[in-house]
Amino acid sequence: MTTAIWWARRDLRLHDNFALGAALAHGDTVIPVFVLDPALLRANAAAGKRLAFLFGGLRALDADLRARGSRLIVRTGSPGDELAALREETGAGAIYAEADPWPYARERDAAVARHLPLAMTEGITVRPYDAISKAAGGPYTVFTPYSRAWKSLPLPVATDLRPPPDRLAAPPQLGSAPIPDGHVAAPFPPGEAEALRRLAVFAEGRNAPIAAYGDARNWVDLQGTSELSPYLRFGMVSALRASVAALSAAGDTHDAGARQSAGTWLNELIWREFYAAILYHFPNVRQEAFRANLRNIPWQNDPAGFAAWKAGLTGYPVVDAAMRQLKATGWMHNRARMISASFLTKDLLINWQEGERYFMQSLLDGDPASNNGGWQWTAGTGTDAAPYFRVFNPILQGLKFDPKGDYVRRWVPELGLVPTKYIHSPWEMPAELQKQLGFQIDSDYPAPIVDHKFARERVLLAYRSSSS
DNA sequence: TTTTGAGTTGTTCGA
DNA sequence: GTCGAACAACTCAAA
Numbered sequence: 001m002t003t004a005i006w007w008a009r010r011d012l013r014l015h016d017n018f019a020l021g022a023a024l025a026h027g028d029t030v031i032p033v034f035v036l037d038p039a040l041l042r043a044n045a046a047a048g049k050r051l052a053f054l055f056g057g058l059r060a061l062d063a064d065l066r067a068r069g070s071r072l073i074v075r076t077g078s079p080g081d082e083l084a085a086l087r088e089e090t091g092a093g094a095i096y097a098e099a100d101p102w103p104y105a106r107e108r109d110a111a112v113a114r115h116l117p118l119a120m121t122e123g124i125t126v127r128p129y130d131a132i133s134k135a136a137g138g139p140y141t142v143f144t145p146y147s148r149a150w151k152s153l154p155l156p157v158a159t160d161l162r163p164p165p166d167r168l169a170a171p172p173q174l175g176s177a178p179i180p181d182g183h184v185a186a187p188f189p190p191g192e193a194e195a196l197r198r199l200a201v202f203a204e205g206r207n208a209p210i211a212a213y214g215d216a217r218n219w220v221d222l223q224g225t226s227e228l229s230p231y232l233r234f235g236m237v238s239a240l241r242a243s244v245a246a247l248s249a250a251g252d253t254h255d256a257g258a259r260q261s262a263g264t265w266l267n268e269l270i271w272r273e274f275y276a277a278i279l280y281h282f283p284n285v286r287q288e289a290f291r292a293n294l295r296n297i298p299w300q301n302d303p304a305g306f307a308a309w310k311a312g313l314t315g316y317p318v319v320d321a322a323m324r325q326l327k328a329t330g331w332m333h334n335r336a337r338m339i340s341a342s343f344l345t346k347d348l349l350i351n352w353q354e355g356e357r358y359f360m361q362s363l364l365d366g367d368p369a370s371n372n373g374g375w376q377w378t379a380g381t382g383t384d385a386a387p388y389f390r391v392f393n394p395i396l397q398g399l400k401f402d403p404k405g406d407y408v409r410r411w412v413p414e415l416g417l418v419p420t421k422y423i424h425s426p427w428e429m430p431a432e433l434q435k436q437l438g439f440q441i442d443s444d445y446p447a448p449i450v451d452h453k454f455a456r457e458r459v460l461l462a463y464r465s466s467s468s
Numbered sequence: 469t470t471t472t473g474a475g476t477t478g479t480t481c482g483a
Numbered sequence: 484g485t486c487g488a489a490c491a492a493c494t495c496a497a498a
Contacts, residue, residue, distance in 0.1 A: 134496065142475065142495055218477080267476080293493090338477065377476085389490050390478045397478090456479085464491085 011235035018123035052182025060191030070168035195231035211258035229365035275373030289381035318398035342392035398424035
């Protein structure tokens, strides 16, 4: 009788799990394990919401396994030591895990593999990180040709494992640490069942939201996006299943708009894979701008501005709504991410790396590859970056994508009584009107901490003079 | 090797 | 109010 270990990390699901599948193919019995790595817990101590989401996901996975007569073995310690001990205890002949592009994970896995029979599989992304190369060789650094190559390959076969109970082992003598507690943000209940439910609601059926995604995704006051990012982050739904859902939504309709919408959502999934591949091939993006000629931008040292940005007190309502949504829920609408990131880098001229770090602390879906890619894109320092003169105007963005001010009023309640005409520029309210409403700019809500017109000139000059 | 076309998400200005 | 051009030049990918 052979035994294999399934080492779960950020693939907390039973469907389409390539590591679990490989373990089942190797062993008569498979032992599911998650290792709580104190080094990682320490490094993420400030990211309490995401840790709580992870712990909730572990509890959900454990419950799903128990429903199949098994359970999740949880160990606390360095992964190398804990897996070695578990191998001793079980006589397992192999360990399987899904490969992660993050440099920390790659080093950790390489170290484990030096002493233990660890085999890596794909699965976190649909395409393995080095699977897509230019015709002349080497990784793509521009999204569009990458996405064309991505789409030209056949999809791997989905492997809904739902392993039969007798194949998953749970020897009662195996010790397991308790899963830590944590307060999970209400809008995002963790777990595979919830992830699959959300995917079905978003992408399945005639009038599913995916059919309107192309436009609806831009409005911050609507629920036009899938809100699946935390689930994709921890693999509670597989990227493969999401991609299949997008492709079948596109194929199931003759409505050109609906088809295009589904294609747009698929592109978002491919962006995730693109940035995973970028981090894999260019790990230096963690420390510096991808573009060498934009590594000398004269960023401002502005602790007060940074604090105001984090607190949602910049005086620009849509930026403040975004930052407060993040703080309250651990999630932020995609367009709001662009608006708030543009404000930090372009209006406050604060280094994108500071924003990247704060987002990593705050986001349930915080992922080293996507977060870095998004910030470098906004800052204009990344692969395939926005041209540097593309500076978001926080007033215009508010008017366009939150025209009635619903998003602002929801997250910035002190602006609740401000008329829609002034909701994105409350400092322009006549004194008379302010008095009438019992609202005073600067005391009830800050005046803009920086003038956008001035800031725009400043950042254009800074980029122009520092690029070479 | 050289050439060619293209590149997520915007804003402002002037006609 | 609407519309198109300018914003800047560079790099990438493929023929």
